[in-house]
Amino acid sequence: QWVVVDPELVRRLRRAAQSQTPSLTAIDALGAALTGSVEVDGEQVQVTAGGALEELRSKIADPEADTTIGTGAARKPPGPPKALAANLRDYQVRGLNWLHRMTSLGLGGCLADDMGLGKTVTLIALHLRRQEGKATAGPTLVVCPASLLGNWEREIQRFAPTAPVRRFHGPGRDLEGLGGGAKGGFVLTTYGTMRRDAERLARQPWGLLVADEAQHVKNPHSHTAQALRTIPSLGRVALTGTPVENNLSELWSLLDWTTPGLLGNLTSFRDRYAKAVEGDRDEQAAARLAALVRPFLLRRRKSDPGIAPELPPKTETEQPVSLTKEQVSLYEALVRELMAEIEEQQGIARRGLVMKLLTGLKQVCNHPAQFLKEPADAKLPGRSGKLELLDELLDTVLAEDGSALVFTQYVAMGRLIERHLTDRGVETLFLHGGTTVKRREEMVDAFQSGEKKVFLLSLKAAGTGLNLTRAGHVIHYDRWWNPAVEDQATDRAYRIGQTQPVQVHKLIAEGTVEDRVAEMLRQKRELADSVLGSGEAAFSELSDSELAELVTLRKTG
Template sequence: MVWWGGGSDLVEAVRKHGLPDGAPGRLRLAVPTQDGDGFTVDRFPVRLVPLTQAAPALAALRVDKHTSDSLRAWRAAAILALSQPDPGKLAELAEMMPAAAHALCRDEASLWPADTLVSAFAHATRATYMSEKDTARELRDAQEELAPDARVEATLRPYQRRGLAWLRAVAAHHRGALLADDMGLGKTLQTIALLAERTSNRPHLVVCPTSVVGNWTREIARFAPDLPVVLHHGPSRREVARFPDGAVVVTSYNLLLRDIDLLSILDWDVVVLDEAQQIKNQASQTAKAARILPAQARVALTGTPVENRLGELWSIMDFVNPGILGSYSRFQKRFASPIESRADARVTERLRGIVQPFLLRRLKSEVAADLPAKQESTVACTLTSEQAKLYSAAVERAMNDGLGSGFERHGRVLKLLTELKQICNHPAQFLRQEHPLTGRSGKLARATEMLAEAVAEGAQSLVFTQYRVMGELLATHLAAELGLEKVPFLHGGVSQPGRDAMVAEFQSGDDPPPILIVSLKAGGTGLNLTAATHVLHYDRWWNPAVEDQATDRAHRIGQTKPVTVYKLVTGGTLEERISDLLERKRSLAESIVGTGEDWITNMDDKQLRQLIELSDVAVTE
């Protein structure tokens, strides 16, 4: 066993250790690691054999062809070349080897001595390293550029144009990007802008939590209506072979795992992982499935690239750019341990230097000048199968029984609307249950994901609901899921001194709660809650004026930061249709809907059914 540490004369380094030309043996090579320190030791075993046996096996690099210019690919190539001969493919090897090594392997009939093989490999890795350094510099520069235009029906803010310019550069180099902007800064829009301008004979793949599937299809239709979308979800999902070129295929993490044998045989153009913290556990089956998806470029989206341990960053970055941080065990020893145990500043800076070209993170505080005082967005949520069954049954039962006329009809329609809204919120609210809560509501799942991200970034959030029962369920669930001691709930049953104490604690307490749940009626007016920078309307009042009054608890005089407002709606249901109606006729909304839902009771049966009936695409699993 000998060691080569990257000496200046590579041939002499081998001979010096007593390995004769052409002799079999075992060698460990040190190759560059892209951290700016030149060649550093990163050892792995290979077996030296004659060229006629070893070189053709480099054709096995085809399994990793989209990262064939990366160090990981060359490491894999060396191991495969020297341990798994596959004769007859020297031409493919010549295609992949850098020019510096190409001349050394033109003659298939000759033997390749051990020292020459080592030299060729070292030249290849060194050439790759210099290429990687040039790429890294270009990507760092791209983070400061402004994309001149975007093929989306939206006006990108300056920081979003910089994000698009960087995504373009990353994709052009067939590399991977980790877009880690703060929640609410438009990671989805920037990604859609990238997909909309890619001209490819391959489809794109977006993998996201089930609760976000509907939101992706909605946002693509809104910002890039000419971009074809295929929903690979639900029991009737289409065959992989039928995905059209250039289309965006949207699926969930659950189905990525279930259908990995199908999804991994396609050559994707861009693979996007939304809420990429879903693969933070590098040993999970989901993370392993994501890493084997072939793609020209990869994009990971998350506002929380590191939640608890640096190993989470390794897992996401290894999907984005395989091998960039070495093996997991090597990363733990080289980076995670010194940073987490002793806050080693030098190691921290070295890690930052490696990932910085491929990671872009902007905080709201950094781009405040680019932001309006208040941003509003509608977030589409999906139904679980339980919700879909309850929803359809409620509609059919009411319509089959008949709604009557006059005052009786008015009451029955309002009762039906209440039932449908409660089902969209959570089956437990409709069924008067206290548990279980997890896994039964798409809206609850999406709210939990969004609030977890806000908590992780240190922001405070207001959550509005018009139902006391739902508020109590939310308080219980969020405390348990997010590891909070308590999530306070301000509602009409709280005494005035209790309300004052709750507000004071949220606004200026020593350890203020990151989330405050507020009953829409109890907290819609008269409160100053400017500590919050996120407002989430869990269910809709369907009167924009009432919702605006609630939002203004945070967006008012005294607020020094931009406020982001999210309105959750369940796709394929009356929530989505009424939301669309109000958005289209915002200026007339108050006159249309009055102060509540009475306007709906004036519809005839046909109009009502069109409004409330569940669409076929609402259930995605």
């Protein structure tokens, strides 16, 4: 077969080949093998990989292919590690095998599954799998938003009970005795702490470095993103449900951290791909970018064929959050003040004070502004662990084009959330006892049609009688201590007509009375209706010592 070749292009290629400096780095060569082309002096030239490079390309080209590391024909991939105390679904096993394959080859990866598909348990399984091999063993550092520290710790204790876990956060944080081997377990830290202590963290040998909710470092010029790049590890994994929120430069930032050099520098990436794809709608450039990115980013949605049938119709998750310093101060002061009064009272007066204490503590856990009855213009961000976690959850839900119901017992808290979300540019609906019947119907229509994505609801006003099947997520901002009431509220979304799995998030302030009651409910679910049927009133009959045990703030981490 005869092909017409531009003589000038041939001359340029010869010059590049004869140059003393190699024209392609190893990562450049891999990129050329994946896309099938390389750029020479602004010209796209088709290439074909061979030998070891082609073998590597074939191993990683399809993230969900059933291949294993090693030579020879593809073998049956291994199952979950023996130390994992969980049954993984098929798509989670495929995700685990992909992450293990990439990190074992010295390449990073971004697991970008939808919220609720189990990125956390998959990562925990990866840590355990890597501990089984000498070359990949070592402690895992997880960097996440502060609001997710508690959730990570509980999930590790639940799914990897043999793996040590510690928080590197707050005063007195240390890495003493961590070592570099399998005994290192997990270390959890926040993006803020990592930024401040990057030099200290960089001195510790890490087997795996994980950036959870990795969209937090999507700006490569931020101090946080730059600090993260200074911490060496044997493998890097980014976890996010939203790999691209605004533009392709965010994708570059994630993948240039997990696999440095893959997409070139940011300027060349913008010139070669971002402008062509976003501005010119260049289909060839889009196809080349997809071929280059596909092996390094695994994205599954709940709606994908083969995923939805594996999901349970309803998944309930308790999401622990830490109190802020202000909340801790208010909580402890309230316990000291009212417990002293309670010990001096009896009968109805004592019961009234117990109710006042429990209500006050729940309001402190929600937000200091609710407890202090602050004016409408009071500052809200940065003062409540729950509000920070709510932001995290809703950001992910909305980025996935999902919809959510947010329940609270308190109309005052609902108004605070409504104002806070409005200030962040999130449009909401708020239904409470004062909403007229006509307005109530208009709100339901607006939500069910997809016009509005976030529906705030007072638990009493909206616990029954509503059909809100548009929602794939239900968030209980505060807990109603009668499980039947919570279940009725959840059933606004999880009911006949619902065509998607429903994920229920229950926000719990760590170390507080909320945490203690949640534990009681887990242990005695079958007795919950009878024991806690009257909510807080059930606790008014406790002795002083029992009550003190219930409400005293405990240290976490």
